[in-house]
Amino acid sequence: MSYPEYPEKVDSAPNLKVQGVSVVYSNGHQALRDASFSLEGGTICALVGVNGSGKSTLFKSIMGFLKPTSGVITINGLPVKEILKQRLVAYVPQSEEVDWQFPVSVWDVVMMGRYGAMNFLRIARAVDRKIVEESLKRVSMWEYRDRQIGELSGGQKKRVFLARALAQEGKVILLDEPFTGVDVSTEHAIIGLLQELKKAGCIILVSTHNLGSVPEFCDQVVLMNRTVLAYGPTADVFTEQNLTLAFGGLLREFQFEQSTIQAHDGRKVRVFSDDERPLVFGKDGHLEYRDRSDHEELLKQRSKEHNE
Amino acid sequence: MSESLQYLLNPLQYEYMLRAIWVSALVGGVCGFLSSFVTLKGWSLMGDALSHAVVPGVVIAYLLGLPFALGAFVAAILATGAMAFIRAQSRIREDATIGIVFTSFFALGLVLITAFPAGLDLKVILYGNILGIAAGDVMQVVVIAVVVLCLLGLKWRDLMLYCFDANQARALGIKPMVLHMILLGSLAAVSVAALQAVGAILVLAMLVTPGATAYLLTDRFGKMIWISSGLGIVTSMLGSYASYFLNGATGGCIVSLQALVFLGVFVLAPKHGLLASRRARLKEEIVVKEGVS
Amino acid sequence: MNALLEPFQYAFMQDALLVGVLIGAMCAVLSCFLILKGWSLMGDAVSHAVLPGIVLAYIAGIPLIIGAFAAGLFCATGSGYVKRHSRIKEDTAMGVVFTGLFAFGLVLFSKTPSDLHLDHILVGNILGISKAQVLQTLWIGSGVLVISVLLRRDLLLICFDPVQARVMALPDQFLTYLLLGLLALAIVVAMQAVGIILVVAMLITPGCVAYLWTDRFDRMLVISVLSSVSATIVGILISYHADLSTSGCIVLAQASLFVLSLIVAPKYGILARRRN
Numbered sequence: 001m002s003y004p005e006y007p008e009k010v011d012s013a014p015n016l017k018v019q020g021v022s023v024v025y026s027n028g029h030q031a032l033r034d035a036s037f038s039l040e041g042g043t044i045c046a047l048v049g050v051n052g053s054g055k056s057t058l059f060k061s062i063m064g065f066l067k068p069t070s071g072v073i074t075i076n077g078l079p080v081k082e083i084l085k086q087r088l089v090a091y092v093p094q095s096e097e098v099d100w101q102f103p104v105s106v107w108d109v110v111m112m113g114r115y116g117a118m119n120f121l122r123i124a125r126a127v128d129r130k131i132v133e134e135s136l137k138r139v140s141m142w143e144y145r146d147r148q149i150g151e152l153s154g155g156q157k158k159r160v161f162l163a164r165a166l167a168q169e170g171k172v173i174l175l176d177e178p179f180t181g182v183d184v185s186t187e188h189a190i191i192g193l194l195q196e197l198k199k200a201g202c203i204i205l206v207s208t209h210n211l212g213s214v215p216e217f218c219d220q221v222v223l224m225n226r227t228v229l230a231y232g233p234t235a236d237v238f239t240e241q242n243l244t245l246a247f248g249g250l251l252r253e254f255q256f257e258q259s260t261i262q263a264h265d266g267r268k269v270r271v272f273s274d275d276e277r278p279l280v281f282g283k284d285g286h287l288e289y290r291d292r293s294d295h296e297e298l299l300k301q302r303s304k305e306h307n308e
Numbered sequence: 309m310s311e312s313l314q315y316l317l318n319p320l321q322y323e324y325m326l327r328a329i330w331v332s333a334l335v336g337g338v339c340g341f342l343s344s345f346v347t348l349k350g351w352s353l354m355g356d357a358l359s360h361a362v363v364p365g366v367v368i369a370y371l372l373g374l375p376f377a378l379g380a381f382v383a384a385i386l387a388t389g390a391m392a393f394i395r396a397q398s399r400i401r402e403d404a405t406i407g408i409v410f411t412s413f414f415a416l417g418l419v420l421i422t423a424f425p426a427g428l429d430l431k432v433i434l435y436g437n438i439l440g441i442a443a444g445d446v447m448q449v450v451v452i453a454v455v456v457l458c459l460l461g462l463k464w465r466d467l468m469l470y471c472f473d474a475n476q477a478r479a480l481g482i483k484p485m486v487l488h489m490i491l492l493g494s495l496a497a498v499s500v501a502a503l504q505a506v507g508a509i510l511v512l513a514m515l516v517t518p519g520a521t522a523y524l525l526t527d528r529f530g531k532m533i534w535i536s537s538g539l540g541i542v543t544s545m546l547g548s549y550a551s552y553f554l555n556g557a558t559g560g561c562i563v564s565l566q567a568l569v570f571l572g573v574f575v576l577a578p579k580h581g582l583l584a585s586r587r588a589r590l591k592e593e594i595v596v597k598e599g600v601s
Numbered sequence: 602m603n604a605l606l607e608p609f610q611y612a613f614m615q616d617a618l619l620v621g622v623l624i625g626a627m628c629a630v631l632s633c634f635l636i637l638k639g640w641s642l643m644g645d646a647v648s649h650a651v652l653p654g655i656v657l658a659y660i661a662g663i664p665l666i667i668g669a670f671a672a673g674l675f676c677a678t679g680s681g682y683v684k685r686h687s688r689i690k691e692d693t694a695m696g697v698v699f700t701g702l703f704a705f706g707l708v709l710f711s712k713t714p715s716d717l718h719l720d721h722i723l724v725g726n727i728l729g730i731s732k733a734q735v736l737q738t739l740w741i742g743s744g745v746l747v748i749s750v751l752l753r754r755d756l757l758l759i760c761f762d763p764v765q766a767r768v769m770a771l772p773d774q775f776l777t778y779l780l781l782g783l784l785a786l787a788i789v790v791a792m793q794a795v796g797i798i799l800v801v802a803m804l805i806t807p808g809c810v811a812y813l814w815t816d817r818f819d820r821m822l823v824i825s826v827l828s829s830v831s832a833t834i835v836g837i838l839i840s841y842h843a844d845l846s847t848s849g850c851i852v853l854a855q856a857s858l859f860v861l862s863l864i865v866a867p868k869y870g871i872l873a874r875r876r877n
Binding site: 347350352353355356360394397398399400401403404405406407408411412414415416417418419421422423430431434435508509510512513516517519520523524554555557559560561562563564566567568570571574580581582585 | 686
């Protein structure tokens with residue numbers, strides 16, 4: 001799969017700042033306490049934590065559904081309300097949240113990404129149609145534009161909503177669990193697309209359970225457990241020590257008789273998982289994969305990219 | 309002083325008032341009992357649907373000289389069957405399916421009433437007729453109440469498990485289908501009884517409000533049943549008593565009373581009330597501020 | 602054929618037909634949004650809750666329609682408030698609130714000497730509709746119809762993905778309340794024709810019929826309106842000739858169309874599914 005070059009439209013690289021954000025729900029439950037981190041444009045950042053660690057609360061705060069009890073969220077110094085007005089935030093929903101029986105076509109859904117830029121009757125102009133067409137072609141879904149959304153495969157469904165985010169031309173793209181129910185080739189295609197958006201200067205924030213894939217495509221990580229435990233480059237943050245802090249009870253130890261792990265290490269690894277792709281640490285916090293060679297390459301490449 | 313007391317005791321001289329009070333108390337109690345399950349199972353719409361869907365059955369039973377309850381029961385079974393069929397055979401959402409079926413049944417009832425003007429009075433269906441209830445109908449209500457109370461009383465633990473976690477019930481070897489049918493059957497039977505007391509439209513309140521009120525007051529299901537049944541009995545007695553002074557709008561009085569009790573509990577309940585959760589929130593916010601500073 | 606259409610030479614039947622067609626079309630358009638948003642129970646709740654509004658407006662001497670509208674909105678926002686501020690589920694909250702309001706309306710009505718006909722409010726009286734009501738229905742009905750068709754894209758987005766509306770800074774809450782307001786207005790108007798209890802059928806069934814026939818929203822709107830309007834006309838005619846409850850006949854005609862669609866609709870009908 002190949003993608004045409006993303007048009008360089010970013011006037012100034014966005015920067016996302018979350019400063020001391022706390023959220024208390026009306027029933028008294030505190031979902032976030034004093035969370036802080038900041039991201040510069042041109043990054044794919046994973047949001048990692050157990051269920052209830054405040055990932056979706058953070059997303060909701062960035063999208064303006066929740067008003068933090070204290071603290072502020074800004075992009076380029078603008079408050080959330082202003083961010084949304086300028087349509088800087090695009091959102092790709094979790095597949096389970098979408099009613100796939102809904103009577104809309106692929107084209108209709110992607111066109112919804114343009115509503116913010118249209119007049120109040122939402123009548124598409126030539127420019128809107130052109131952008132929708134480009135977006136669909138970029139995710140290789142142009143041929144499917146007249147399909148009802150329920151008739152697509154899991155990966156295609158995902159790509160439709162990614163196309164909608166593209167059509168919206170947001171600078172900060174939020175993805176909620178993008179890889180659940182998606183086959184490996186689509187996962188790679190989506191990652192390829194995200195890489196491009198990253199090159200174009202976007203901030204891509206991915207909330208995921210898929211710990212194993214994080215080092216493969218994310219150059220930064222925000223580690224959460226009802227606050228931000230740590231954030232920064234994947235190599236620094238995504239360590240066994242930090243993950244133990246974040247996942248505590250979910251930590252399991254397994255022993256393998258046959259593996260690439262050396263006998264003198266006691267054939268012992270540490271596995272982090274609450275999903276189909278576990279994260280496996282060997283000796284000295286070294287990342288372990290079933291087929292090491294490919295992944296070694298990938299990881300090297302990612303850390304090189306990040307240092308550039 | 310004694311004059312106003314006399315005024316207040318006035319309704320109790322009449323036999324029909326006394327009968328209305330104890331019959332509605334019975335209905336209110338059974339409905340209250342059942343409402344705990346309805347609230348937990350999220351079957352509010354189902355309660356509304358069944359109370360409307362029984363109407364054509366009642367009309368036909370009346371025309372054929374059969375007991376109300378029988379006709380109502382058959383209509384309820386047909387309606388639930390139709391809902392299940394449409395759900396299985398189409399992509400229409402459950403709530404819309406229920407809406408279509410119960411309105412169609414009610415419309416059929418309406419058409420039947422107008423087709424046989426000598427039959428049942430529309431007013432009885434719409435507002436109930438507890439003040440003028442016939443002896444035979446009282447018997448039916450009593451039989452329904454006793455049967456439903458026995459069923460629920462014997463099976464309430466199983467039913468609670470079913471409402472809470474149907475899969476667990478299955479795993480324990482309890483047949484969910486049987487429990488489902490018991491609950492639906494009770495709902496249908498009680499709907500007919502309540503129809504006589506408060507009319508088709510307000511049956512839903514009898515089946516939901518006491519349970520919802522009790523749900524705000526306790527975290528134990530056993531207690532919840534006692535509270536909701538008690539609420540059903542007390543509000544129904546007071547409501548039918550008060551309706552003596554209000555031109556016989558018995559259903560309106562009972563349900564208004566239940567709504568008022570709910571409102572009070574909604575605001576004041578010790579743990580799940582509006583004020584209590586506001587206090588909890590404030591407390592958390594203070595903690596947050598302290599934590600930040 | 603002439604004998605069948607003969608009733609339309611009477612002025613009252615012409616009025617009934619006009620009002621019926623307009624109400625049918627208006628409810629049909631809204632029903633598409635309603636069933637997609639999962640608001641069927643909302644339609645039921647709001648329609649019952651208008652009763653105290655009508656009685657209070659009568660007592661206060663203001664147009665009944667204003668009272669009804671206010672009470673309908675109060676029910677919707679009130680049950681939303683109960684749901685947000687307690688652990689009661691949404692459908693239960695609606696059930697408690699709307700029956701409470703309806704009961705209050707009944708009590709109020711029984712204490713108010715009036716020339717209102719409760720039966721007409723509950724089961725409608727389209728054949729006896731007054732000239733003033735006809736005019737009122739025409740104005741409000743066409744208003745609701747025009748607004749909901751013009752803003753259909755925004756309203757559809759609110760039903761499909763409110764989050765997307767929010768991140769594009771569209772007035773998502775305003776649009777939700779707009780849909781609610783249109784629903785309340787439609788109920789208030791349609792109530793005169795089919796009554797409180799059966800309004801909800803007008804607001805659910807046509808949308809479901811159309812949903813069985815198509816996968817595209819604009820087509821769904823057209824099919825919904827066609828089925829609703831034809832069912833209304835047929836219902837009115839049958840009720841006239843057979844001397845049966847008009848609202849009952851209209852709703853049964855709607856239901857027949859639904860059953861028909863359930864069986865023969867291409868792709869989503871039972872026969873089509875069997876073939877696959």
